[in-house]
Amino acid sequence: MTVILNQSFTGISIGAVLLLIALGLTLTFGQMGVINMAHGEFIMTGAYTTYVLQKSISDAGLSLLVALPVAFLVAGAMGVLLEWLLIRRLYTRPLDTLLVTWGVSLMLQQLARDIFGAPNVQTHAPDLLTGNISVGGGITLANSRLFILALALLCVLALTLILRLTPLGRRIRAVVQNRDLAEVSGIATGRVDRMTFFIGSGLAGVAGVALTLVGPIGPTTGTNYIVDAFLVVVVGGIGQLKGSVLTAFVLGVLQSVLEYSTTVSVAKVMVLVAIVAFLQWRPQGLYTLRTRSLA
Amino acid sequence: MSGFSISRRGLLAGVSAVGASAALSACGAKTGDSASTDGSGATADTSGSTVKVGLLNSLSGTMAISEVTVHNALLLAVKEINAAGGVLGKRLQAVSQDGASDWPTFAEKAEALITDDKVAATFGCWTSASRKAVKPVFERYRSPLFYPVQYEGLEQSPYIFYIGATTNQQIVPALDYLKKQGLTKLYLVGSDYVFPRTANKIITAYAKANGMQVVGEDYAPLGSTEFSTIVNKVKDSGADAVFNTLNGDSNVAFFKEYKSSGMTAKSMPVLSVSIAEEEVKSIGTQYLQDQLTAWNYYETTPGAANTTFVKAYQAAYGKDKPTSDPMEAAYISVYLWKEMVEKAGSFDVAKIKAAADGIVLDAPEGKVTVDGATQHVHKTARIGKIGADGLITEVWNSGKPIKPDPYLKGYSWAAGLS
Numbered sequence: 001m002t003v004i005l006n007q008s009f010t011g012i013s014i015g016a017v018l019l020l021i022a023l024g025l026t027l028t029f030g031q032m033g034v035i036n037m038a039h040g041e042f043i044m045t046g047a048y049t050t051y052v053l054q055k056s057i058s059d060a061g062l063s064l065l066v067a068l069p070v071a072f073l074v075a076g077a078m079g080v081l082l083e084w085l086l087i088r089r090l091y092t093r094p095l096d097t098l099l100v101t102w103g104v105s106l107m108l109q110q111l112a113r114d115i116f117g118a119p120n121v122q123t124h125a126p127d128l129l130t131g132n133i134s135v136g137g138g139i140t141l142a143n144s145r146l147f148i149l150a151l152a153l154l155c156v157l158a159l160t161l162i163l164r165l166t167p168l169g170r171r172i173r174a175v176v177q178n179r180d181l182a183e184v185s186g187i188a189t190g191r192v193d194r195m196t197f198f199i200g201s202g203l204a205g206v207a208g209v210a211l212t213l214v215g216p217i218g219p220t221t222g223t224n225y226i227v228d229a230f231l232v233v234v235v236g237g238i239g240q241l242k243g244s245v246l247t248a249f250v251l252g253v254l255q256s257v258l259e260y261s262t263t264v265s266v267a268k269v270m271v272l273v274a275i276v277a278f279l280q281w282r283p284q285g286l287y288t289l290r291t292r293s294l295a
Numbered sequence: 296m297s298g299f300s301i302s303r304r305g306l307l308a309g310v311s312a313v314g315a316s317a318a319l320s321a322c323g324a325k326t327g328d329s330a331s332t333d334g335s336g337a338t339a340d341t342s343g344s345t346v347k348v349g350l351l352n353s354l355s356g357t358m359a360i361s362e363v364t365v366h367n368a369l370l371l372a373v374k375e376i377n378a379a380g381g382v383l384g385k386r387l388q389a390v391s392q393d394g395a396s397d398w399p400t401f402a403e404k405a406e407a408l409i410t411d412d413k414v415a416a417t418f419g420c421w422t423s424a425s426r427k428a429v430k431p432v433f434e435r436y437r438s439p440l441f442y443p444v445q446y447e448g449l450e451q452s453p454y455i456f457y458i459g460a461t462t463n464q465q466i467v468p469a470l471d472y473l474k475k476q477g478l479t480k481l482y483l484v485g486s487d488y489v490f491p492r493t494a495n496k497i498i499t500a501y502a503k504a505n506g507m508q509v510v511g512e513d514y515a516p517l518g519s520t521e522f523s524t525i526v527n528k529v530k531d532s533g534a535d536a537v538f539n540t541l542n543g544d545s546n547v548a549f550f551k552e553y554k555s556s557g558m559t560a561k562s563m564p565v566l567s568v569s570i571a572e573e574e575v576k577s578i579g580t581q582y583l584q585d586q587l588t589a590w591n592y593y594e595t596t597p598g599a600a601n602t603t604f605v606k607a608y609q610a611a612y613g614k615d616k617p618t619s620d621p622m623e624a625a626y627i628s629v630y631l632w633k634e635m636v637e638k639a640g641s642f643d644v645a646k647i648k649a650a651a652d653g654i655v656l657d658a659p660e661g662k663v664t665v666d667g668a669t670q671h672v673h674k675t676a677r678i679g680k681i682g683a684d685g686l687i688t689e690v691w692n693s694g695k696p697i698k699p700d701p702y703l704k705g706y707s708w709a710a711g712l713s
Contacts, residue, residue, distance in 0.1 A: 119363055144555050215521075220356075256523065265514070
């Protein structure tokens with residue numbers, strides 16, 4: 001029983017990392033149909049932002065708190081720049097966005113190597129986050145994992161509120177459902193696109209901050225997670241926030257349970273096989289967006 | 296297209312080398328000449344007043360955390376040797392290549408060093424995967440590689456000098472030490488490639504023969520950062536100690552997870568064979584305090600030779616830079632090569648191989664002696680404990696240098712390993 005509970009928590013915490021990373025993609029890939037391969041590098045930007053801030057703010061806890069909004073702004077700004085420079089010219093050509101943003105991703109990785117050096121770097125977690133909470137019965141919850149879980153849920157909540165309740169959210173949903181109709185209704189679709197990209201990329205930056213608590217930071221930090229993030233978005237149903245949330249946690253738990261009973265590599269293979277089988281059965285993913293523009 | 300330009304460059308270099316050796320025929324010694332008589336492709340050019348040596352390390356990627364320091368130590372040795380008059384009166388010129396933590400790249404760069412730069416010897420590589428990738432290249436061109444890192448043994452190439460420890464100089468003494476401490480139930484955690492897999496096979500065989508027990512064995516892909524499940528398995532396994540063969544910065548993620556799951560050196564010690572002072576510093580001592588390591592050298596190893604080495608290294612690279620076992624092995628590998636060349640009176644590979652046996656160096660780690668038969672060195676085994684200051688203090692040593700035994704022929708339990 002202890003094993004099952006411990007593994008479930010581990011799975012949920014892996015799911016929280018996946019969710020944080022996939023959240024931004026749900027917006028930019030799910031809602032806008034842009035296959036943004038540079039999303040991983042926005043994550044890396046967030047991680048390096050934390051590293052840079054920690055150099056000037058010596059208190060690890062404070063620097064982490066400052067890093068969250070700053071990383072959101074920095075990564076978001078990079079997303080807006082990318083959207084304005086390249087992606088807005090490619091909205092009807094999703095495969096071209098893949099190639100273009102992949103090129104951008106390689107350039108950003110090289111840029112990181114030039115600025116921060118090729119070796120990976122580490123940040124120091126605040127003391128509060130290096131410990132754990134024992135809830136009895138041999139079950140311990142690592143504080144850093146709890147923090148990431150809380151952060152992920154907070155981001156989901158904030159994103160849901162923005163999409164549901166704000167004028168911006170209404171406009172985003174309108175543009176996603178029918179761009180032309182939104183345009184003739186007087187919505188500045190270009191500005192909405194840019195804001196969507198800002199939020200989506202900013203969330204990648206926040207994910208990067210969270211990743212500094214898990215492992216080392218390097219130019220390829222984001223690349224390691226980008227495939228998993230796309231899997232979450234596709235399996236969850238493109239453009240479906242609740243699908244991404246559910247999928248992230250299910251995949252996390254599945255991975256950790258399989259890993260416990262087999263090995264890391266075997267578990268990876270089994271999860272991928274499960275995903276392929278699932279997509280055979282439900283090619284549209286868990287949830288489907290019903291619009292006129294998407295078949 | 297590129298193939299054409301490379302061969303043209305090669306041709307030009309060849310033509311100019313022939314011109315140079317004709318002009319300097321009285322004093323020039325070209326190893327290529329003697330080697331070519333037996334049909335080999337050795338191409339080292341030692342005819343000029345400078346001799347090129349290759350430095351092949353990962354300056355980027357997941358292994359850079361470790362290998363950049365080895366690169367620095369190699370450069371220091373080359374600089375010192377030049378300042379003291381060079382080798383056989385010739386200045387050394389270091390040519391650096393980045394293996395980029397990618398094994399095919401290592402092979403490619405090794406070939407470039409030998410054929411384009413015509414180096415007399417190459418120093419470097421860290422992971423066994425990279426060594427296995429370059430081995431056929433050095434054997435094909437009959438060019439020597441000096442390898443500075445402990446490894447899993449069971450290998451002997453006529454063109455590789457193994458300056459790091461083989462298993463009987465590191466892993467076997469480490470197991471002896473754990474056994475003596477009563478830590479007999481082991482959990483093996485490693486990166487998923489040749490060194491940890493082979494090392495763990497050896498550890499399992501040792502355990503069987505010595506009344507120890509392997510209660511679990513797990514591998515994570517090199518560069519992996521997700522260790523929560525592995526740490527849970529370790530925690531539930533009832534092991535006395537973890538034997539850690541993770542490489543590179545996966546160790547950062549592993550130890551962060553280990554600590555946040557509430558385990559410490561007291562509840563379940565981790566003995567690592569791939570974490571030295573530099574890695575300790577970048578992982579963070581708060582995650583590693585009191586954990587064990589097995590090496591042949593620590594920054595704190597006593598002796599005048601080490602004091603000089605540490606001083607020279609910190610003068611060159613910064614006061615806060617630690618020295619480590621692979622760095623020390625890399626540093627002395629250049630000196631050992633110099634000794635071999637000077638004893639042979641030639642840069643010729645066959646001649647330095649013949650001269651290698653019995654060369655003694657008063658190294659920072661203590662006395663080391665080259666064993667000509669295996670091309671390994673006699674080394675003292677040392678177990679250390681990681682302190683709060685990031686330095687490692689010795690808690691046990693083997694007392695005298697251990698004769699290298701790469702195939703573990705001296706151990707009956709190792710029969711059948713390959």
